[in-house]
Amino acid sequence: MxxxxxxxxxxxxxxxxxxxxxxxxxxxxxxxxxxRPSPPTDVGPVYRCDLARAWLRRFELPEEWSGHALVGRGVRHGLSVVFRWLHTQQAKLWLPSDVYPVYFELAGAAGLAPASYPTLPAPALPQSPADHRPEYLLLANPSKPLGRYLSDAECAALTAWLRVSPHRRLLIDSVYDLGAPFAPGTRRLLDTGAAILLHSVTKGWLWPRTFGVVLLDPGHTDLADAFRADPPTPDQLRLADHLLTEHSDxxxxxxxxxxxxxxxxxxxxxxxxxxxxxxxxxxxxxxxxxxxxxxxxxxxxxxxxxxxxxxxxxxxxxxxxxxxxxxxxxxxxxxxxx
Structure with a gap:
């Protein structure tokens, strides 16, 4: 059903x-x-670069990463941009089959035909061999409806999956992570240098489709250009600044x-x-x-x-x-x- x-x-x-x-x-x-907090009343300008640095500070990530912490309108928006780019790269995409149907809707709208893997009762990573194509695997940490963070063994398995091919990357949806810094497993996967992190104010601040950050690895310069060409509105930027500064708790x-x-x-x-x-x-x-x-x-x-x-x-x-x-x-x- x-x-x-x-x-x-x-x-x-x-x-x-x-x-x-x-x-x-x-x-x-x-x-x-x-x-849920009320929207801000001030009307002053807020800049994406300042928000990117504020987001990095909150999650105890290096501020020098601000050049590839791209500001967008949330995880859905971020995935839409990434998926459209993956289509131009003729990339293979793996999606969790039992987490969020919208993942498949966004991939289909971008022209992709994703493969899938199950997460219930525990994640089972795909075992197909790598080829010459770029290959991306989307996961959530913590994951719904699994209701927990990735275990150490699961993070090790994901790291091993990445090592099979230099063309492999992870897409990490961290929207359900309410802590700061991010969970140890997420940071461990970021340290591989082969992961793109997506986060937003959707769950922690109860404002969906408003503001988010996509943290790219440094090699994705053309993907960064796609985000810079599709920014949030000034009102969304002001709201994001309001949430991060006035409602940080x-x-x-x-x-x-x-x-x-x-x-x-x-x-x-x-x-x-x-x-x-x-x-x-x-x-x-x-x-x-x-x-x-x-x-x-x-x-x-x-x-x-x-x-x-x-x-x-x-x-x-x-x-x-x-x-x-x-x-x-x-x-x-x-x-x-x-």
Whole structure:
């Protein structure tokens, strides 16, 4: 069941049974709306180079990298630019099959025909041999709906995958990383010199499609030109400066709220269901996706828990499902009222 079809199904099921625990809400902006900051009131100019340096400082990355920290309008925008460039290079692209259907939509719009690899119940890297073509593999760290960061072994496997060919590169979507600096696995992969990092204010500051940075490796000068030719608007730049300077602590607040919601979810889950969630997902701070090795239909009919089927995220042969902790019933107001 694809995402849109599931949303319709979800509303029908919740309307039919008030006793169902809704563990299938995915809209973090609606759930955390009280935390979202207001836009700035000042109208002064803000420059992309200053924002790039501010972003690097926040994530404890070398300021001399500012020349290849390209400012854009978020991860979707960044991927659109990268994918169009990959099409001109006749590159091969690998996408996770069960993370985010929009990845495939963006690739298709750019004229690419991507291959795929699964991430559930654990990432399984492609094993096909390298050839003369540029080859790029997109991953998310942390990954949804896996609900955790890459392990040391997975980072080692990705590094080994890169070593097979000088034409291989990684694209790292770090939008769900609410910490600063970035996770050790992300920094380890950046240190290979063969990774492009994409980040935005979408999750940490709750402002989607506004501002992001794509950190290129130094060799991508023509790709850098494509970003410079497609900048954010002045209003978006002012908003980004406002978020980074006046609301620098917001990602920590978002992580705190999400951690509290996760604990409330765990308290309400039957022991069998809680035990089927991997420990790494349960303990990943700021996570709100929890894979569980129980089919969604079983969760609903035997445990009274409404979960997302894996098919809502894309193609998967895994028989489990995904829980979320964003429903209003798990929010702070409800918790105080009880």
């Amino acid at each position: 694809r995402f849109d079809a599931f949303q319709e199904f979800r509303q029908q099921q919740l309307s039919a049974s008030a006793s169902l625990l809704d563990a299938a809400e995915t809209n973090v902006y609606r759930a955390l709306a009280p935390l 917001l990602p920590r607040q978002v992580a705190d709220d999400l951690a509290a919601r996760a604990e409330r979810l765990f308290e309400r889950l039957p022991d069998d269901v809680l035990g089927a969630i991997p420990t790494a997902s349960r303990t990943c701070r700021g996570n709100y996706f929890f894979p569980v090795d129980i089919p969604a239909q079983t969760l609903q009919h035997e445990y009274g828990v409404l979960a997302l089927p894996v098919s809502a995220f894309g193609d998967s042969s895994w028989s489990g499902s995904v829980l979320t902790s964003l429903t209003d019933a798990l929010g702070p107001t409800t918790a105080v009222a009880r």
